[in-house]
Amino acid sequence: MNMASNHQEDSENLYENASEFSDSNSETASDSGSCHSSDSNSSDRTAKRNICRYYNDGHCRYGDKCQNEHICKYYVNDSCRYGAGCRLNHNPRSHASRGPNERRERKSYGGRHRRKSSPSSEDSDEDDGRPYRWQLDLGDGWEDIANDHILEAQFSRPNTKGIRIYNTRAGAISIDFTKMRVLKKRNIKVRRKGSKQTEWLWYYRGDHGWYQYGEKGSKGKASLIQSSKLEKEYQKNLQGSVQFPIDSHTYEISFKGMYQKNVSTDLKRRVRRRPKYEPSQTGVLTSVFKKLMAPVNKTPVWQFEGRKGKWHTFKNTGGCSVSSDDIEKCYQKQQNTMTFTINDDNYTLNFSRMNQVNNRTNAKRKIQRT
Template sequence: MASAYESDEETFSGSDSEVSDESDFESESEQESDSEDDRQVYTKQPCKYYNRGGCKNGASCSYLHVCKYFLKGSCRYGSSCKLSHSLGGRRSSGQCARSEDQSAASNPQLTDGRPYQWQINDGKGWKDVENDYIIEAQYSLPHTKSIKIYNTPYGAVCIDFNKIRIYGKNLKVRRLDDGNTVWDWYCTLRKKWRKYGDKDSKGNPGPVKSSDIERKFQSNPKSSFAFTSGGETFQIKFPEMQQVGKKKNRKVTRRPVFRQQQGNAGAAHLATSFKNLSVGTKPQWQFEGHSGNWHNFKRRTGTSSECSINSDDIESKYQLNPTDTLKFKINGQPYKLDFGAMIQINQTNKSKRKIRRVLV
């Protein structure tokens, strides 16, 4: 299935920049909060049809798909309830809403030498997504929430990485692999994703290894993993994807280690790029101002200094081809970024500014 890509980072809508590659993608990354409860406060009423067993409107329903008794604090089924017990829309632990891919045995394995393959099903069978190494690369980053695919037979398609589903369309998505994927586990700490087992600032390793968590998950994706740190016992609940403690709950995610596809130059470039990008860091694009100070690219609308792109847009284009160019507009005037020369060019008067890519 031919498509163009745009991987999304939270909250990341389509840019106004012009892109010419057959594969563009826009990434939506998130810096997660480690607060005990960072759920949104909803004013919507629970959907009565959803609570009766099914709503024909699905994701487009204007009402909240959540157990009405959970909202009242009186659901007698608790964690075994088949309806959602989350204001974020996830089902409770009784009915995990995670991807088919999250269960070790739920998806067939690839046997043709490919390490992974993303597919979409419109009701007429599963179809391969071309150049899916871009999807895989973004999926491997713990802070990336979703990716938007353009120019598909179904129009623009947005894949939610947390639930492995497609927003707002009657389509299914899945990820197949060869059974050799290495999975890493992360939790939020001081608003950044940290890999379990990584050393802290003092060089001390974490109290539990990512591989230990994965081993338990593979044995039972609906169970939990307990460990002790600093005299306190914590529990990683797989269905809720949360680390639960006495004082604070933290978000947890599971992502694959990105693997290079043999003979794929684009995937090889991404693999090399990812080796230099540590967890908790994020590329930031900047331009040099008149005073010599560096400023971040930020998308702005409705202001005196409108800009059609931000740093994430630039990074997405750069990941496709680090020697390419990217066109955009400031106050309606055309500009171009030249990655090979690392300059910004005013297309009207040909003036130039330096640009740079830093990790923050």
């Protein structure tokens, strides 16, 4: 079993090294920065392959008869911001990415080719009945990740930036969901293989968390545009944009930059596209992951563990100087600790260790964010 821990922007920080993730907390930042790789070899890799520019723009008139490769040019350079969510081909050995001569050669070989015994690059069917498959390539072909419903559950939540999984053949690895890559290990690749039945949902970063398009945001107003409409427009042109009104304001969503912009004020907010979670047919989520699947709009509550394991919410009453909301505000500022008082005693909350310490007696209690 691959044990895992996640990193979220606005929920409990279980990730061991948050600095590994590149998402900016600024609302003006795009979801994953530039599409272009900083690797000096990127342009060389693209130049060596005859990649169809019209396919990448979303409209190659020749289709399968095209002389050039139909493959995502950013994937070739390891810089595709959409990762598993990209609608362009990420399979270097697929039918679409081969030239016409190679396709004829493979077709003349009895119409079939030998499969490798282990799941390799794209030899397995795109849709084998499962709604998704998460896989790693450690250098010798693609292999399924055990208990991948855990990864899918986390990936489906827009506020989760990545996950750390354990007990792989390469040891513990960190996966960045926004760029769909393994951090600090360039020789290992990760991918999510979906199905045509996947329902994609669209979210924007509001003042108090992530909100799905078409649902009420932090100010109680719902956008007129739905996730289904955005997905339809995205499939037409992943480099395009779409505009929609809310009250007297007009907003524009850029698919290329993955941000929402107020046309009048130029204020930008990050946008994310994540799949609707489909529970695994072979297993049941544990209570921990059920909690993680709670609505992303919910205001977090901070609690401390009392006697007999009972949890109590922090309240600014009975001599306590802070409330749950006060702690959340401090937590959102990404501080490691905060201090408060209860009657005459001083306490320190440690967000990385998730405990509170009485500074006089050194007594410790667990805390949690739900």
